[in-house]
Amino acid sequence: MVIAMTETVTHGMDPQSLVVLVNAAAVGAALVAGGAWLARGQLSVDAPGPRQNIGEAILSFFVGKARAMAHGPQASRIVNLVTPLLATLFLFIFVSNLVAILPLPVVNRPPTSHFSVTLGLALCAVLGTLVVSAALKGPLPTLKHLFWPNPMQWVSEITDVMSLSLRLFGNIAGEYMTVLLVVAVVPWGIPLILHALGLIPAFVQALVFTLLTASFMAAAIHEEKKRQRRRRGLFGAKGATTEGRASS
């Protein structure tokens, strides 16, 4: 029955897409399980255990990235809104890229080497940017920002999706194809070096995706900050010092 159900779901789907689908689900499940394992047990302020230390180190990495893009009076709210999205994107992309180094011949295709997955991730990032902007500025100013002052401003959102998804797809798929070609010629030794070198793009591409999403978000909420700064300037030197302290 399971086989019949699988055939119903995967009707007309090529085996590579099925591998990608299963791998993406496995990466998601592994991340959820790992997060639950890190957060389980006795959390303590005075004597944090090793698991709590690992979890807090990972969390503070993302909070630091979010703090770097958030300025102004709403900074802590921006950090609270943005950190979960950035952390999810980074962890999913990084662990997905690392699937390629598993020593399994056919099923080690990274989910991020399939264009559907990267397109979905990029759509999540750009729609998340719009949602964060709507939460901070309200929905109407966000919509207005798409058409004003430049009526073609919405095109840039589409090109953001294209550039984010194509960059991740091209890097990871190119790496994967290179390893496949080399494995077909020299099955021993050389692929190890390629995999070791592949760890660098795996991290850098996840970081670049996250940083670009963060900078799109900073640009989307930047307009509001500029208006506030101008309004504060009218109140003179006191407002200027408050603003300086808030942004530092």
Add this chain to the structure above:
Amino acid sequence: MNTVWLSLVTVLPIAIGAATAALAMRAISTSAIEGMTRQPEIAQQLFTAMLIGMALVEALCIYTLVVTLVMAGNVG
């Protein structure tokens, strides 16, 4: 003869794209490393900006890679 020309036309875009992207990346990394050695205290910010700049340059190279892959699929 025709096949040779077709394969040349197929691989030429990625060759040109990779070469020009390499030139642009050289400019970015050179100035970023110069800035980092002059002011190590802002090295982290410079590294972030360098990564974003390199990603934007690399996106163009990836576009040519995609075009090349599509052309290779069509030429066969």
